[in-house]
Amino acid sequence: MTTQPFISQEELFGEPPIETFDLPGAELVLLNAVWSRSDGDLLCKQLIDELQWRQDKISMFGRSHDVPRLNAWYGDPDRSYSWSGIEMDPIPWTSTLRKVKERVSEVADAEFNSVLANLYRDGNDKVDWHADDEEVLGPNPIIASVSLGAARNFRIRRKDRSLDPINIPLKSGDVLVMSGSTQRYWEHQIPRTKKVLNPRINLTFRKVESSA
Ligand SMILES: O=C(O)CCC(=O)C(=O)O
Numbered sequence: 001m002t003t004q005p006f007i008s009q010e011e012l013f014g015e016p017p018i019e020t021f022d023l024p025g026a027e028l029v030l031l032n033a034v035w036s037r038s039d040g041d042l043l044c045k046q047l048i049d050e051l052q053w054r055q056d057k058i059s060m061f062g063r064s065h066d067v068p069r070l071n072a073w074y075g076d077p078d079r080s081y082s083w084s085g086i087e088m089d090p091i092p093w094t095s096t097l098r099k100v101k102e103r104v105s106e107v108a109d110a111e112f113n114s115v116l117a118n119l120y121r122d123g124n125d126k127v128d129w130h131a132d133d134e135e136v137l138g139p140n141p142i143i144a145s146v147s148l149g150a151a152r153n154f155r156i157r158r159k160d161r162s163l164d165p166i167n168i169p170l171k172s173g174d175v176l177v178m179s180g181s182t183q184r185y186w187e188h189q190i191p192r193t194k195k196v197l198n199p200r201i202n203l204t205f206r207k208v209e210s211s212a
Contacts, residue, residue, distance in 0.1 A: 023166065025185035026156070030168060031175040034107050034146075040172030043100070044149030044201050050094055053119055056086045068192075069125040075114025080211040083134060090114055097203075100146065104205050108144040108177045112205035120152065123196030126189070131159070133183040136208045142179040144205045148172055150198040156188045170202075 019030040035043060053070040073081055073088035074097050081088045093101070097115060105111055118127065132143055147170040154176065157165035170176060190202075 021166070021168075023156070023186070024163075025158070025180075026182040027178070027180035028156070028168075028182060029177045030170075031107055031177065033171070033173045034103065034175045035148075035173035037172045040148045040174075043096075044172065044199065046096060047117070047148065047201050047203075048119065048199060050096060051117055051119075052091055053117075058084050058086065069127060070119040070121070072117040072119075073114065074117065075208070078210045079114040079208045081114065081116065081134070081136065081206075081208055088116075100203060101205060104144045104146060104175060104203075107175055108142065108205075110142045110144065110177075110179075110207070112144065112207050114206050114208050116204045116206065118202040118204070120150070120190065120196075120200045120202070122199065123150075123152075123193040126192040129157070129187045129189045131183045131187045132178075132204070132206070136211070137183070137206060138209070139184070140180055141183055141206065142177065143183075145170075145176045145178070146203040146205070147174045147176070148201040148203070150196050150200040152190050152196060152200050153193070154188060154190060156186050159185055159187055 017032050019032065021028045051072045053072050055070055056067045057064045058067050073090055074093055075090035077090065079090050101112055101115065132141060149172055151169055151171040154168045154170050155165045156168065157163070168176070
């Protein structure tokens with residue numbers, strides 16, 4: 001008796017394992033289903049319970065607002081991070097995050113010393129247009145971004161608005177790698193949507209300079 005090889009949904013419907021994007025001044029690679037969709041969903045549930053989520057506040061026009069998602073910053077000692085006036089000291093790696101980091105380092109062919117975790121509780125949570133261009137990341141940072149749980153649209157546009165924004169759907173288990181001058185010339189967002197009712201975690205692995 002011959003056994004049929006297992007064919008995943010992705011293979012059956014032709015989702016390419018690696019997608020590149022021809023965008024001027026950006027280097028962007030989407031690695032589809034580095035984790036299977038079901039493993040990605042399981043990992044999402046596990047990290048929702050395991051990580052120490054914090055609700056940060058941001059000040060706008062003299063008023064304080066909740067950041068529209070929860071965050072957590074994990075990493076090597078002395079790898080603090082600050083953005084929009086929010087200071088984050090690293091929490092030591094959990095064994096789950098360490099395993100995820102090892103896999104991401106392999107597929108992105110890069111080393112990382114920290115990760116910003118974002119928890120979008122449902123489609124009401126979002127991140128506004130921004131670039132990950134803080135000085136501690138260096139001039140051409142490589143950022144590997146893991147999506148787990150609900151699929152969401154990632155939008156990216158030129159800072160000079162010379163092109164229409166591009167929409168990249170990110171699904172559970174995908175890894176998006178941004179490198180080169182992407183953060184210098186482009187900015188990205190995860191827009192709010194009424195269509196998504198389930199949570200999504202995004203882990204953006206980064207290499208930051210020591211704060212010591
Ligand atoms: O959730 C995402 O895919 C993007 C997150 C992001 O832009 C960030 O952490 O800087």
